[in-house]
Amino acid sequence: MIEMEKKITIGVCVMEKKVKCGSEVFSAPMGQILDRLQAFGEFEVIHFGDKVILEDPIESWPICDCLIAFHSSGYPLEKAESYAVLRRPFLVNELEPQHLLHDRRKVYERLESFGIHVPRYALVNREVPYQELDYFVEEEDFVEVHGHRFWKPFVEKPVHGDDHSIMIYYPSSAGGGMKELFRKVGNRSSEFRPEVRRVRREGSYIYEEFMPTGGTDVKVYTVGTEYAHAEARKSPVVDGVVMRNHDGKEVRYPVLLTPTEKQMARDVCIAFRQAVCGFDLLRCEGCSYVCDVNGWSFVKNSHKYYDDAACVLRKMFLDAKAPHLSSVIPPILPWKVNEPVPPSEGLTRQGSGIIGTFGQSEELRCVITIIRHGDRTPKQKVKLKVTEEKLLNLMLKYNGGRPRAETKLKSAVQLQDLLDATRMLVPRIRPGRESDSEAEDFEHAEKLRQVKAVLEEVI
Ligand SMILES: Nc1ncnc2c1ncn2[C@@H]1O[C@H](COP(=O)(O)OP(=O)(O)OP(=O)(O)O)[C@@H](O)[C@H]1O
Ligand SMILES: [Mg+2]
Incomplete structure (x- = not known):
């Protein structure tokens, strides 16, 4: 060196x-x-x-x-x-x-030109507020832009990226109304307005298909083309209540990006020439769509991410300005020299969302468990093989005399008949349990007793 x-x-x-x-x-x-x-x-x-x-x-x-x-x-x-x-x-x-990044139209255009999927959308541009446009039609359950129809629910976004007043309009079959999303205010991120049925006309908007995601947004944070951290959050579309943990921080869920999504992260970085770049993914029916690109953005409250981002940025700077210097990560990160090395250090050096690799150590990618709850109510049934004539006759009596057919006894009269027959079959004295055949007889008698007890209770 x-x-x-x-x-x-x-x-x-x-x-x-x-x-x-x-x-x-x-x-x-x-x-x-x-x-x-x-x-x-x-x-x-x-x-x-x-x-x-x-x-x-x-x-x-x-x-x-x-x-x-x-x-x-x-x-x-x-x-x-x-x-x-x-x-x-x-x-x-x-x-x-x-x-x-300040113009959602340009963001979508750039994404599309790099082959990155975005929701199906159309632009409504107005030079002055409330300008009438011959290519824009609004009906009760859809809008049409240049002949492209968007059925409700659809999303309406102001073209200016810094305007976060986004509206979702619901179909009349679902009762209609509109949900307005906004930047978090306390614990709220959206509000439903049942009376609003007409779309806005005061400015220029993007209309786009509403992508059902199951209620989560995936936030991706890149640091260069080879690193991306992803986390999921509850979508403001759900009910507008921001979920917070006991520290007051918004609840985030870990996410593993698919290989296609990792490629999207690379492409977003390259398309906008922003090494550090945050963007939003909508996962819908097995495909992912980018609906928002925010530019420079760091993950909050993740020391793992801070460590990774510092290492990736260091390599970026050394590669650009001092390629002769080794950008190999030191075995102990300098800000950790005084910390005892935990046994899992090798693992923690690898990010859950790292696209490339820094070293050769292993990475825990997922934990799969199959869990079945154990408090299931046992089935209320008893099985017994009967050869007694009384019972066989009862079967024939109620199934039209067909020996191989099934019989269902449900009415009070039928059950009373069954109880009478069973009472006669239950032995007065309990059989012995010594020999095999005695054990079988014992078990059979116990089952008859059970049948009798249940019938006595229900009739
Ligand atoms: N086409 C869509 N289908 C379904 N939900 C959508 C769609 N577009 C946006 N959303 C929802 O609306 C939220 C806000 O949209 P978007 O990220 O485009 O707006 P923004 O105001 O720029 O957001 P940010 O606060 O991230 O800057 C998304 O996180 C997502 O939950
Ligand atoms: Mg967003």
Whole structure:
């Protein structure tokens, strides 16, 4: 390994609220990951800060080898683009494609051009609010856009990616009405409005087929083309009640991506040239569809993910700026040197969603169990073989005299007949149990007694 003369500089050119550094257990993911990157000793992290980003000319912005830059509200994306043109740092997420992410139409178009499945959709573009459009028809149970019909339930999304007021309209056969989804407000993420039947007309919207997913969204978080973490959450469509655990965090379920979905994760990364990219998958009838691409997004509250993301980003930076340096992961991660190595360290180094592999250690992919509950009520039946004439005659009496046919005795009179016959057959004294035949007789007599007892109870 060649000695490093100087550290690789990583510029963090993002709005300050996106970088909360600190050592608390659950501080913001960006701080957690940058702390880990710094712990490798190969990098120097330079925070630009809001003042520099918003007020200073790009010529006086710090110079760096690699740049983490992404849009969030109030961010001067064009200014950051000019800086990138001027200094040519290695960009984790490229800047120009970030413009696409604000327009759902462009997101879908880009996804489709990369062969990534999206729900069937159509665009309704208005230049002014309430503009009448000859290609748009609304009937009670469907809308038609350029002759393409969308039956209710369908989804209506504002074309602006930052507008999260999404509406689902239900068919009249289900009572009609509309459900509005919105960004979480306390414990609510959607509200049903039974009186709303007409779609919105004040802006431009995407209409798309409602994909039944069984009530879960799959959130995918990539770090480069070879790594993706996925987790499932309850969809806001279900009942609008956000499920939280005792820490107040939204409940998440582990998910394994299928090989096709892993390929989709790679394709999303490449299509938008965003190494760190979050997107939403809808799993519906054996296929997966991307319904939303969010750009830069880290998984929250997962130390495993923080470790993985730091390792993947480190490799990315070294490959780009110091390919002569080994990007092999050290056997003990630098931020863990003082921690006792748990016996499962080999396993924890492999992510559940890792597409490629870092090492040769094994990875637990799934646990399959077959479980059957044990508190089943036993069947209330008794089987006994009868040869007694009284019982055989009873059978013939009620089945029309056919010796091989079945008989069902159900009425009170029939059951009384059966009880009378059984009473006569139950021996007064209990047979012995010594020999085999005696044991059989004993068992038979016990069963007759049981039949008698049950019949006496029900008649
Ligand atoms: N075509 C569809 N069929 C069924 N459900 C859908 C569809 N499109 C969206 N949804 C549901 O609506 C939710 C919000 O949709 P989407 O992710 O497109 O909106 P968003 O406001 O951009 O979301 P985010 O908060 O992730 O940025 C999804 O998580 C999913 O549960
Ligand atoms: Mg979404």
